[in-house]
Amino acid sequence: MTAHTIDTLQAELADKNPRTILKSALEHYDNIYISFSGAEDVVLIDMATKLRSDVKVFSLDTGRLHPETYRYIETVRKHYNIQIELLSPDRDLLDNFVANKGLFSFYEDGHQECCGIRKVEPLKRKLAQLDAWITGQRKDQSLDTRQDIPEVQVDSAFSTTEKTLVKFNPLINWSSSQVWDYIEAHQVPYNPLHQQGFISIGCEPCTRAVLPNQHERVGRWWWEAGGKKECGLHAGNIKK
Secondary structure (H helix, E strand, O other): OOHHHHHHHHHHHOOOOHHHHHHHHHHHOOOEEEEOOOHHHHHHHHHHHOOOOOOOEEEEOOOOEOHHHHHHHHHHHHHHOOOEEEEOOOHHHHHHHHHHHOOOOHHHHOOHHHHHHHHHHHHHHHHOOOOEEEOOOOHHHOOOOOOOOOOEEEOOOOOOOOOOOEEEOOOOOOOHHHHHHHHHHHOOOOOHHHHHOOOOOOEHHHEOOOOOOOOHHHHEOOOOOOOOOOOOOOHHHOOO
């Protein structure tokens, strides 16, 4: 699909409801995966499995997730009777990183290097095989980095000169309350950590519960200053 056609598709899908965007994504691309980690993504899985039976899903296994998250991935797999491909870090890169810097270097020099090895590199390997992917990004997750995201876009972070990668964001205009209304109405399984004050859930050492009325991203990499809290999976969101 050319950039012009992607622009046309975005014009058609602008401000449409998530199911319409998801249906269009699945109709236009066969080699497309849903990226799964949290509440938003499982809503997309729930919607997608009602549209077609052969939905493809991947999830990043950083090796540092909460025990509850690992059990949750298995719950979703069984609940929807789908395969969830787990993406792991490159062993040599990770072994060298841990040998040189230990297990908690991110508290001293920032999360980007660790996230780069545990999340971005395995994601890049997977996305190089795909034509498109579907994310659960929402604008209200980050006022600093996600306000200008469209429903469908060329993924500037992971496209190459040889291949254009398309990214769909069906929930981009939904609020957190809309996500949870859907989860309750459709009895969608969710991570039990949400009942313990966790809203945005990442790796165990880098995620903590937030207080009432705090923004959800406050609980991610809380020791770092600044509001542009992205791990690199959506690096294109950050304006240079």
